[in-house]
Amino acid sequence: MAYCFAKYFAVSCCFICTYWGGYAPLFAQNLPDANGQVRSIIPDGSGGLFIGGGFSVLTEKPSGTQVSRPGLAHILPSGLVDRAWNPTIIDGFAPNPSSVIIKALAMENGILYLAGSFSYINGVPRFGLASINAASGTLTSWYPNEFMGTTNPFYQGFGRLTENLVATNNRIYCVGFKESEPQFYGVGIFDASNNTPLALANSGEALSLAVGNGVVYVGRQGSIRAYDAASGMILPRFATNDGLSYGFRVTALAVYGDKLFVGGSLLDENALPQYVYRNLVALNAATGRILPMNISANQIVYSLAINNDILYVGGGFTAVNGQPRTYAAALNPNDGSLLPFAPAIQGDVNPMVNAFAFQNDIVYMGGIFATVGGQPANSLSGSASASVIPPADPVAAINFTNQAQNGTGYTVSWVPPTNAPAGYTVVAVEGTAPATGSPQNGESYAANPLFTATPTPPFSGQVVYDGTGTSVNITGLMPNTNYTFLVYSFNGSGITTRTYGASASATGRTNDITPPAVVLHPGILTVSSATINFGDVALNTSRTRRYTMHCYNLTTASVSITPPAQCEISVGGAPFTASPVIFTTRATIDQVDIRLRFSPSANGALAGSVTHTAGSTNAVATVSGASSPPSISTSTLSLNFGAVAPSSTATMAYRVNYRNLTTRTITITPPTGFAVSLTGNAPFSTTPLTVPTNVSGRFNVYTQFSPATVGIKNGMLQNSNPEVPTINLIVEGEGEYPQVDLNTYSLDFGGVPVGTCKTLSYVVFPIGGIGSQLTSICPDPSGDMQISLVGPNGPFSSACQSVFFSRVNGRRSAQVWVRYCPSSTNDLSAVIRHTSSEPSAPSIELAVAGKGVRPEIEILNPTTVNFGTINTVLI
Numbered sequence: 111m112a113y114c115f116a117k118y119f120a121v122s123c124c125f126i127c128t129y130w131g132g133y134a135p136l137f138a139q140n141l142p143d144a145n146g147q148v149r150s151i152i153p154d155g156s157g158g159l160f161i162g163g164g165f166s167v168l169t170e171k172p173s174g175t176q177v178s179r180p181g182l183a184h185i186l187p188s189g190l191v192d193r194a195w196n197p198t199i200i201d202g203f204a205p206n207p208s209s210v211i212i213k214a215l216a217m218e219n220g221i222l223y224l225a226g227s228f229s230y231i232n233g234v235p236r237f238g239l240a241s242i243n244a245a246s247g248t249l250t251s252w253y254p255n256e257f258m259g260t261t262n263p264f265y266q267g268f269g270r271l272t273e274n275l276v277a278t279n280n281r282i283y284c285v286g287f288k289e290s291e292p293q294f295y296g297v298g299i300f301d302a303s304n305n306t307p308l309a310l311a312n313s314g315e316a317l318s319l320a321v322g323n324g325v326v327y328v329g330r331q332g333s334i335r336a337y338d339a340a341s342g343m344i345l346p347r348f349a350t351n352d353g354l355s356y357g358f359r360v361t362a363l364a365v366y367g368d369k370l371f372v373g374g375s376l377l378d379e380n381a382l383p384q385y386v387y388r389n390l391v392a393l394n395a396a397t398g399r400i401l402p403m404n405i406s407a408n409q410i411v412y413s414l415a416i417n418n419d420i421l422y423v424g425g426g427f428t429a430v431n432g433q434p435r436t437y438a439a440a441l442n443p444n445d446g447s448l449l450p451f452a453p454a455i456q457g458d459v460n461p462m463v464n465a466f467a468f469q470n471d472i473v474y475m476g477g478i479f480a481t482v483g484g485q486p487a488n489s490l491s492g493s494a495s496a497s498v499i500p501p502a503d504p505v506a507a508i509n510f511t512n513q514a515q516n517g518t519g520y521t522v523s524w525v526p527p528t529n530a531p532a533g534y535t536v537v538a539v540e541g542t543a544p545a546t547g548s549p550q551n552g553e554s555y556a557a558n559p560l561f562t563a564t565p566t567p568p569f570s571g572q573v574v575y576d577g578t579g580t581s582v583n584i585t586g587l588m589p590n591t592n593y594t595f596l597v598y599s600f601n602g603s604g605i606t607t608r609t610y611g612a613s614a615s616a617t618g619r620t621n622d623i624t625p626p627a628v629v630l631h632p633g634i635l636t637v638s639s640a641t642i643n644f645g646d647v648a649l650n651t652s653r654t655r656r657y658t659m660h661c662y663n664l665t666t667a668s669v670s671i672t673p674p675a676q677c678e679i680s681v682g683g684a685p686f687t688a689s690p691v692i693f694t695t696r697a698t699i700d701q702v703d704i705r706l707r708f709s710p711s712a713n714g715a716l717a718g719s720v721t722h723t724a725g726s727t728n729a730v731a732t733v734s735g736a737s738s739p740p741s742i743s744t745s746t747l748s749l750n751f752g753a754v755a756p757s758s759t760a761t762m763a764y765r766v767n768y769r770n771l772t773t774r775t776i777t778i779t780p781p782t783g784f785a786v787s788l789t790g791n792a793p794f795s796t797t798p799l800t801v802p803t804n805v806s807g808r809f810n811v812y813t814q815f816s817p818a819t820v821g822i823k824n825g826m827l828q829n830s831n832p833e834v835p836t837i838n839l840i841v842e843g844e845g846e847y848p849q850v851d852l853n854t855y856s857l858d859f860g861g862v863p864v865g866t867c868k869t870l871s872y873v874v875f876p877i878g879g880i881g882s883q884l885t886s887i888c889p890d891p892s893g894d895m896q897i898s899l900v901g902p903n904g905p906f907s908s909a910c911q912s913v914f915f916s917r918v919n920g921r922r923s924a925q926v927w928v929r930y931c932p933s934s935t936n937d938l939s940a941v942i943r944h945t946s947s948e949p950s951a952p953s954i955e956l957a958v959a960g961k962g963v964r965p966e967i968e969i970l971n972p973t974t975v976n977f978g979t980i981n982t983v984l985i
Contacts, residue, residue, distance in 0.1 A: 140171040143488030149477030150215040151490075152222070154244065157187030159474065160222060160466070161490060162212025181210035181228065184247075197247045202231040210983075216277035218302065220244050222254075223282060225272035238272040241302075251934045254298070254305045274319040278301065280914055281339075283318035297328055299342050299933060304737040306637075308900060309342020318374075322365030323395055324922070329360030334398065340924065341901055343955050348398040351545035364414035364421065366443045370395040371421060378731025390430070392446065404448040404914050405431055407439075412464035412477075420449065424463030438463045438475055450532070450601065456481045463782060467767060471879025501611035502531030502599035508616035513940060516638075517589025517620035519561075522574075523581035524597050525612070529609070529852065531599040536582060537566070538576035540656070542592050542617050545571030550608045561586040561593075563653070564645045567807040570597070586823035588656045589638055590622040590703070634662035635669065635722055635729045637704075644716065644735030648770035648805050653708040657731065659693070659722055661700045666725045669693045673706060674733050680705040710737030730954075738834040740770045749827070751815040751843030755879030759816045761790065764839065766829055769806045773832050778811055781825025784841055785814045817845025820950070848878040849951030850885050850915065850944050859930045859938065859960030867931040869902050874914040874944060874957065875923040884908050884947040887926060890940035895958060897942065898927045932962025 146165030152157055161931040162475040166180045168191050177183075177191040179487060181199050184192035201209040213226035221243040224231075231240050239251045247835045248724040272286040282300040297311040318329030325345065326337040362373035370393045377387055388405040391400055411425035420736035421443040423430060430439040431448045440451035455461060457479035465476035473628040475482075476490050504527040513520040522536065535555055539545040540563055547568040549555070555566055557576040562582055566573040574595075575582040587593060596615045602608040623638055645970045647653045661669065671691045678686040681693050682702045706720060716735035722728060745765040754760045768776060780786045785794035788801065801809060817823060824842035862868045876883060888910040889897050896906035899913060906929045913924045932936060936959035945953045 118634075119285045119477050123189065140166040141185065141487070141490050142170045142177075142189065143377050143486075144168055144490055145488070147464075147478050148490045149211070149213055149226075149465055151465050151476050152215045152217050153467055153469035154184065154217075154473075157470070158192070159185040159469075159734055160217070160244070161185060161476065162215045162216055162226070163465075163476065164211045171715050181212040182224065182227070183722075188575040188795065195247045197233050197249070199240055201228050209558070213272065213275045216275050216282070217244055218277040218280070221250060221277075221302070223275055223277050225275045225284060225286070225743065226290065239275075251898060252302065252305060254300045254307055256597070261897075262785050273317050276319055276321045278321060279916060281308070282544065283319060283321050283326055283339075285319045294492075297326065297327065297337060299339065307335075309340075311337055311342050311344065316663055317359050318361050319364045320363035320365045320370070323368075325395070327365065327370055327395075329372070329374065333361050334360055334363075334370075334393075336398070343901075346387070347396070353663060361410065361412050362414040362425075364416050365395060367422065368395050368415050369401065369443065371414050371443070373407070373414050373423065373425065375410045384564075386636070389425070389427065404440060405446040412462055413466055415466040415468075416443065417466075417468040417473070419443065420451075421464045422451075424466060424475065424477065426460065426462040435462055437477070437479065437619045437825050447843045449698070453482050454484065455479045458503050468888070501609055502601045503527035503529055503535070504599055504614040505597050505611045506614075506615060508595060510584070510616075510618035514585075515621065516623050517587065517591075519583065519585035520586050520618070520620065520813050521581055521583050522595050522618075526580060527599065530817050532600075532601050532608075533578040534574045534580070535573060535600065535610070537569050537571040537596045538584065539563075539571030539573045539596075540588070540591060541596050542594055543694045544594050544615050545569045546594055547571075548841075549600070551609050554608065555686055562643070562645060563655070565806075568826070569805065587620050589620050589658060590700045591656055592617055593692075614681065633665055633727045634660075634727070635664065635724050635727045636660045637660075637722060637729045637731050641732045641734070642706060642720070644733075644768070646736050646738050647708055647710055648740070648772060649710055649713065650772045651736055651805060652707050653735075654705050654707045656703065656705050657702055659702050659729070660865040661695050661724070663698050663794065664695055664724045664727065667695055669695065669722055671704065672721045674720060676708060676711055676716060677718070677733065678707045678709065679720070680707070706733070708733075708735050710735075713737045713739045738770050739771065740768075740831070742766065742776065742829055742831055742834050742837050744829060744837050746839065747837075748840040749813055749842075751841075753844050753846040753879045754815055756816055756819055759814055760843070761812055761814045763790065763810055763812045765808055765810050766801075767808045768803060768831070770963055771803055771805060771831060771833060774803050774805075775802055775831065777828070777830045779828040779830065780813065781827060781841060783815070783817065784825070784827065785816070786827070802905055813841060815841075817843065820845045820847060827982070843937070843965045844879075846879040847948045847950045848883045848915075849948060850874055850883070850948050850954060851877045852944070852954055852956055856957040856959070857928055859958075861961050861963040861967045862930055864932050864935060865965070867929050868930045868960075869927055871902070871925055871927045872925055873925050874913065878951070880918040882914065883951070884912055884914050886912050886943075886945045886947075888943045888945070890926070890942070892940045894930060894932050894962075895937060895940055896931075899924060900927075902927050904929070930958075930960050932960070935962045935964060937961045 128581040144165040145167045147163045148161055149163040151159055151161050158460050162182050167179050167185055168179050170190055185543050186192050199210050211227040212224055216223045221241050223238055223241045229237050234249055236253060241250045243250060272284055275284040280302045282302050284298045294918050296316045299309040300306055300307055315331040316328050320327045321339060322341050328335045328789050336345040338345060342718060360372060362376040364371045372393060372838045373390050376389050376391060390405050390411050392403040392405060393400055407425060407427040408429040409427040411423055413424035415422045421441045423439045428436050433448055435452055437455045440449040442449060463475050463477040467474045481487055506527055509523045511521045535549055537545045538561055547570055555573040555576045557573045559582055561572060564572055574584055594615055594617045596613045598613045600608050600609050600610045637657055637659050642655045644653050671679060671681060671693060673688060678688045679691055680686045681691045682706050686707055712738060718733045720731045720733055751760045751761045778786050779795060785796045786799050787794045794814045822844045825840040827841045830836040857870045859868050887897060889895050889908055891908055896908045898904045898906045899911050940958045942956040942958060943953050
């Protein structure tokens with residue numbers, strides 16, 4: 111599908127720029143300055159650009175060389191103007207180079223389509239609508255204006271006021287307006303291969319255009335209309351405005367799934383007691399009803415564009431969603447949230463952005479402005495797209511405050527960097543060594559400020575905070591113990607746009623427990639933790655907890671410390687042992703650090719206690735934990751690719767979750783006919799793929815089906831590890847070429863009087879594998895039967911007609927009208943054949959029956975007429 115942007119506004123100065131999020135602009139090219147407004151931009155697919163607008167001269171950087179280009183130019187990847195590409199464009203009714211305005215550009219199949227205010231291209235009449243070869247700049251023969259019902263060149267076809275156009279799937283959609291021309295249609299749908307209109311609609315003044323969901327959406331002076339993209343018939347269901355007045359004009363439309371975004375000068379009549387200009391709203395794409403999405407702009411919106419699931423908004427505004435944004439912004443189209451994209455655009459007179467285009471993670475902007483990010487730029491600029499979010503800078507400092515008296519917790523706070531990242535993820539680990547593992551871009555993490563030393567994959571430490579604040583209160587700590595905290599800054603506003611930067615770390619030590627000031631009686635033995643929980647620990651690994659034993663006035667000089675089964679102790683830094691340890695006290699008041707290590711020897715729960723005995727005095731700490739067997743699970747047990755055309759490719763994904771593995775690999779074995787990858791990108795492997803793992807975690811597996819022949823392929827995709835049973839996924843798919851089918855296989859006209867006509871219709875639609883096809887529809891040459899793909903009013907023809915189908919992103923059905931006009935009383939017995947461009951697809955026939963009958967005259971009752979007695983008067 112081609113990019114297409116055009117806006118309804120006056121001409122001023124123009125510019126192109128590159129920009130990275132809310133940070134300093136990143137200029138990718140020395141793009142030229144323009145002496146007039148840039149209204150449309152199209153990537154040429156090779157790193158260069160086609161630009162159109164109201165300019166006449168481009169000034170190259172840094173040389174300052176000026177190149178004459180009235181309204182249209184090709185910019186090379188170097189930023190220079192292409193000297194060899196120079197179509198001559200003239201506005202014959204105002205033959206001044208500055209009067210040429212290219213309002214919209216669209217490109218498909220190497221052809222560049224133009225709309226705007228002009229009358230001659232390369233010396234040939236072309237009034238407001240034309241197409242040229244994108245490589246050579248030569249004019250093509252496509253020009254449907256001559257079929258639109260007028261001979262006056264000023265009003266011919268869309269005339270010199272074609273406002274916008276879209277090229278997609280060999281179809282050209284156009285809108286415009288002509289106030290004084292009754293034969294002007296306003297909306298046109300054309301085939302790119304010939305000059306015959308497929309559908310025309312009289313919409314009045316039309317300014318903006320979007321195509322999606324099989325619908326042509328048209329923004330008008332004061333309203334929006336929707337038309338069927340195949341027939342051009344208006345869709346009456348798209349009629350409500352929910353109290354939204356479209357005010358002066360609807361200047362921008364964009365389709366995203368089931369949403370239609372609308373920009374312009376829009377007045378919300380529901381915002382009582384006084385009306386409010388929202389200027390940006392989201393509608394239900396099927397009904398036109400306003401969606402409850404809180405989006406707005408404080409001034410008019412001139413352009414909308416969707417790229418990589420991001421909605422770009424341009425116009426003359428200075429705020430979007432109540433936040434500062436000068437003339438360009440980016441939103442999440444799912445919830446309307448504002449993204450960090452905020453190029454600092456400035457201009458002297460009526461600055462605005464009214465065109466976007468996208469190429470190699472760069473968003474190009476055109477309009478009226480003088481600087482972007484403080485750099486000189488006249489109306490044309492390129493920036494890093496909103497989807498390219500830079501890593502955040504690390505925090506400036508980490509502080510520890512508000513320690514608990516018993517050393518079990520304190521507040522960790524941090525000083526944000528100057529660029530104010532979107533949020534932070536904080537990881538804690540006992541000791542002075544930082545946690546291993548790194549946060550993954552696009553992921554959020556469940557946080558628990560109660561420290562249990564349970565790792566949060568992919569970290570070896572525990573995530574204690576994940577949010578937008580700058581402090582967290584941590585509890586569950588051990589007294590007199592070192593803890594290291596790592597703070598990771600991230601940019602982005604949601605799970606799909608989160609980008610992490612470098613971490614900052616700091617180590618703090620908790621307070622020791624303050625001993626009692628008064629000993630009320632001798633012989634007290636206590637421990638700092640009455641309960642010790644190890645959580646889930648894998649076999650062949652271990653986990654350590656730490657606590658403190660306190661002695662007061664013991665009558666004996668030693669304490670016996672006994673660990674439970676599967677546990678070892680280290681007293682005062684001595685080596686670990688599973689045997690009881692005798693600790694000799696050194697004074698009336700004494701304390702010692704003790705470490706307890708759990709090393710499971712079998713799977714199951716740990717329940718016991720560590721006892722501390724000094725004569726008749728004792729202290730007990732309850733010990734709990736568990737060791738679960740290793741396990742592997744998958745997010746699904748089957749993958750069904752459906753029908754896929756041979757030589758095409760389909761990809762599906764699933765997730766592998768694993769826990770407590772000591773053999774640190776999982777092998778993914780695809781069945782014959784399928785291949786796997788861990789990234790979703792090439793290369794995909796048809797042989798077993800071995801994945802290194804940690805003890806516990808998860809990863810995604812992307813499975814690819816590329817049938818070489820027609821037929822069903824299936825098998826078992828194995829996920830294996832020597833410690834656990836293999837998890838098998840059923841994978842299946844079918845190689846099948848695309849073909850067509852009908853909603854009925856016969857039409858019966860019955861009796862039709864000779865000299866009259868009767869019309870019936872049926873529907874042709876594609877089936878089979880993913881792909882595109884050209885289908886020929888051929889009626890028998892009976893002489894009395896003709897077909898039309900345009901509508902019930904024709905034109906009709908007995909010749910073969912073609913329709914292009916695509917199940918991926920194009921036309922998915924076609925209605926065929928059949929007209930039977932008997933010339934005699936003979937019976938009609940014929941067929942209509944449907945032949946796909948796929949050589950393997952069979953022809954489908956529709957049987958057509960009917961009969962010509964003679965017209966009859968019927969005498970209605972009464973059958974006699976009595977005039978009564980009539981008196982005759984002689985004069």
